[in-house]
Amino acid sequence: MTTDQRTVLRTYTDAVHTAHDTLTALDQISGDGDFGDNIAEGLDRTAAALEKSPGEAPFAVAARIFLDEVGGTSGPLMGLLFQEIAAAFAAHDDDRAAWRAGVREGLAAIQRVGEAQPGDRTLVDALVPARDALDAGADVRDVAVAALDGARATADLRARMGRASYVGERALGFPDPGATGVALLFWSLATAEGHSPGDLADQLPSVDTAGTGG
Numbered sequence: 726m727t728t729d730q731r732t733v734l735r736t737y738t739d740a741v742h743t744a745h746d747t748l749t750a751l752d753q754i755s756g757d758g759d760f761g762d763n764i765a766e767g768l769d770r771t772a773a774a775l776e777k778s779p780g781e782a783p784f785a786v787a788a789r790i791f792l793d794e795v796g797g798t799s800g801p802l803m804g805l806l807f808q809e810i811a812a813a814f815a816a817h818d819d820d821r822a823a824w825r826a827g828v829r830e831g832l833a834a835i836q837r838v839g840e841a842q843p844g845d846r847t848l849v850d851a852l853v854p855a856r857d858a859l860d861a862g863a864d865v866r867d868v869a870v871a872a873l874d875g876a877r878a879t880a881d882l883r884a885r886m887g888r889a890s891y892v893g894e895r896a897l898g899f900p901d902p903g904a905t906g907v908a909l910l911f912w913s914l915a916t917a918e919g920h921s922p923g924d925l926a927d928q929l930p931s932v933d934t935a936g937t938g939g
Contacts (some may be wrong), residue, residue, distance in 0.1 A: 728820040729917065730783035731775065737913035738768040743925055744909060750932045751902035755846075759797050760902045767795035767803070784811035784827075799903045802839060802848060806831035806907075824868075824914075832856050845883040848903035851875040855911050867881040869908075869915035869922045875898050876908035877930070900930050 741748070741764050760818035771787045778786070784807050791804030807902055810827030817823040832852045839871035841847040862873070879901040912928055922928070 728814075728824070730814070732917045733776075733914050734768070734787060735770060736782050736917045737910055738765075738772055740909045740913050740916075741765050741768055741906065744905070744929055747929045747932055748902050748906055751899055751905060751930070754766040754899050754932075756899065758799075760799055760906065763795050763797040763800050764803065764906050767800055770780045770794060772818075775811055782811055782814065782815060787811075798839075799848065799906065802835050802903075803906075805834040805838065806852070809834055821859075826857045828833070828852065828859055844882060846879045846904075847899045848901070848907040849912075850879050850882070850901065850909040851904040853909075864917040865911075865918050865921060866920040866922050868919075869911040872911040873922065873928055876904035879904045880930070899932055905930070 741761075744760045745765050747761075749758055749766065751759035752758045753769070767790055768787075771783075771790045774790060775781065775783060775784050788804050788808035788811050791800050791807055793804075795801070795804065806828075809826070809831035813823040813825075813827030813830065814820070817826060832849065835852070836849060839847070839849075841849045843850055843853050851872045852875075854875035855868050858868040858871040877900055881899055882901075909925075909928070912922065912925065
């Protein structure tokens with residue numbers, strides 16, 4: 726597997742914009758409703774920064790933008806994931822090894838900061854199955870499917886972390902926005918590599934997006 730980091734991030738940006746209203750609606754159910762805006766804005770700023778500095782490592786730029794400029798809880802956590810992916814690509818010649826190490830270390834960094842565990846209904850619930858699939862040597866399509874399935878499964882979980890933990894059962898039946906956003910990264914990786922697990926519209930949960938804007 727050879728990764729064009731720019732293509733992956735470009736595909737991810739397009740996917741997030743397509744999913745913006747869904748991500749916003751999910752976050753309005755379980756949080757403060759800004760996740761769609763924050764992640765889309767961070768990716769747009771990353772694209773603009775890469776246009777100005779085409780020689781920089783793409784995931785390193787994404788890490789800097791998300792850690793320094795993106796608000797909300799998920800922005801910095803995504804920044805940690807991008808930071809570890811960037812470090813892994815700098816340390817490994819083999820791209821598969823880089824993804825394996827980057828996701829593993831990114832997950833560890835996120836858990837150190839946020840202390841979330843599998844089953845807490847957070848982005849960790851998409852990252853853990855992606856890490857496990859990578860460690861098992863799965864191809865990028867199966868890694869994406871694992872992450873997407875993990876995100877969907879959060880619909881059956883009651884949140885134990887963050888703002889979503891205060892809404893009780895209101896969010897049951899709807900997947901966590903952060904887990905969904907992370908899963909879209911792996912969908913974008915697989916799609917960029919020519920191994921898409923399916924159309925983006927088929928990967929997004931059904932949720933009423935009326936009135937969310939975007």
